[in-house]
Amino acid sequence: MQTQSDIRLTPQRQVILEELAKVKTHPTANEVYDMVRKRLPRIGLGTVYRNLELMADNGMILKLEVGGSQKRFDATTDLHYHIRCTGCGRVDDIQFSAMPQLDQLAANSSDYQVLGHHIEFSGICESCDDPQEAKK
Numbered sequence: 001m002q003t004q005s006d007i008r009l010t011p012q013r014q015v016i017l018e019e020l021a022k023v024k025t026h027p028t029a030n031e032v033y034d035m036v037r038k039r040l041p042r043i044g045l046g047t048v049y050r051n052l053e054l055m056a057d058n059g060m061i062l063k064l065e066v067g068g069s070q071k072r073f074d075a076t077t078d079l080h081y082h083i084r085c086t087g088c089g090r091v092d093d094i095q096f097s098a099m100p101q102l103d104q105l106a107a108n109s110s111d112y113q114v115l116g117h118h119i120e121f122s123g124i125c126e127s128c129d130d131p132q133e134a135k136k
Contacts, residue, residue, distance in 0.1 A: 006058070007054065007055070007058045007060065010051075012036075012040065012043060012047060012051060013051050013054075013055060013060075015036055015039050015040055016032060016036055016048065016051055016052065016055070017055070017060065017061070017075065019032065019035040019036050019039070020032060020035075020061060020073055020074075020075040021075040022035075023035070024092065024093065025090070025091070025092075026064060026072040026073065026074050026082070026091040026092070027072060027073060028070045028071065028072055028073075029045075029048060029049050029052055029070075029071065029073070030045070030070075032048055032052060032073060033045050033048040033049075036048055052073055056073065059077060060077070061073055061074060061075055061077065062074040062075075062076065062077055064082060064091060064118075064120075070089075072091050076093070078098075079098040079100060079116075080093055080094075080098050081093070081094045081096070081098060081119045081120070081121065082094060082119075082120045082121070083120070083121040083122070083123055084120055084121070084122050084123075085122075085123065085124055085125035085127075085128055086122050086123065086124060087124050087125065087128030087129075088125065088127065088128050090125050090127075092125075094121060102117050102119075103116060103117060
């Protein structure tokens with residue numbers, strides 16, 4: 001696997017990173033494609049998919065693959081947690097300090113070499129919880 005320093009920051013990748021960094025919604029690849037296409041109208045969906053996967057594999061962005069739904073992408077790569085709406089699938093950052101000590105607790109409780117952790121909370125977002133919003 002390549003490291004982040006091995007990947008060339010092409011103009012396409014730069015635009016993908018910039019667009020992803022503008023939002024806090026953790027978009028799907030299709031949503032990233034829609035955002036990027038406004039700046040690069042000739043870019044293909046496959047190109048966006050490949051670049052998102054490559055950038056995630058190289059640690060430039062995060063790929064969120066939990067909850068059994070579409071993969072979502074996050075420009076924030078530091079340790080933080082997410083909350084997913086079980087109604088609409090929306091994903092947000094949850095605003096409290098990450099707990100890196102969980103890695104050591106897990107290592108002490110198993111025979112594994114713990115490489116990291118991902119925590120996702122689930123709940124109902126305010127839009128899905130609001131009966132007026134749900135009717136729209």
